[in-house]
Amino acid sequence: MTERVAIITALILERPLCFDCLCAKSGMKPLSVNRLLGQIGRVVKVHRMPKARCRSCGENRPTVSVDRSPREKNDAPDPLLHRALALLRSRADKGVCTKCLGEALGRSAKDVQTSLQRIEQHAGFRRQFGTCAICEKHRLVLEASDSRS
Numbered sequence: 001m002t003e004r005v006a007i008i009t010a011l012i013l014e015r016p017l018c019f020d021c022l023c024a025k026s027g028m029k030p031l032s033v034n035r036l037l038g039q040i041g042r043v044v045k046v047h048r049m050p051k052a053r054c055r056s057c058g059e060n061r062p063t064v065s066v067d068r069s070p071r072e073k074n075d076a077p078d079p080l081l082h083r084a085l086a087l088l089r090s091r092a093d094k095g096v097c098t099k100c101l102g103e104a105l106g107r108s109a110k111d112v113q114t115s116l117q118r119i120e121q122h123a124g125f126r127r128q129f130g131t132c133a134i135c136e137k138h139r140l141v142l143e144a145s146d147s148r149s
Helices: 002-012 019-026 030-041 079-090 098-105 109-119
Strands: 046-053 060-066 125-131 138-144
Touching (some): 019 030, 019 060, 030 046, 098 138
Antiparallel strands (some): 046 060
16 A cells, blocks of 8 residues: 555656546556545645646646655745746747746756746746747747737
8 A cells, every 4th residue: 555655646746637647647546546645645735726737638627736845845935937937028929948948047958847847837827839939949838828819
């Protein structure tokens, strides 16, 4: 049973998944997953969001996730996040790809990717295929959601 708790926890650690994807990825039946989520909830807070983007299928559905403990996660403000948000707001006409966002901020694409997960949780931003405002290539870009109607 301990292995199964670890599998479920690893799947939803800072990565919201809908129940269907969680069952499919874990290879467990819904009743078992529900029972294990209850056990996990006794140790850490299980976030059950009524409508959020599943990081697996991309659909807006009810999702579950858990956070790292404050000791494992740096709770200090993320300066990269704030700089990235400012850059994206300044280019409200088009989105910016991860590579260009990283280059503009002087950071690696991996650092930017981590911050993008936080940016997507902010209202007013979305990720979709479009033309990057900097390199003008058609790729996955992050943009202010009010930039296109």
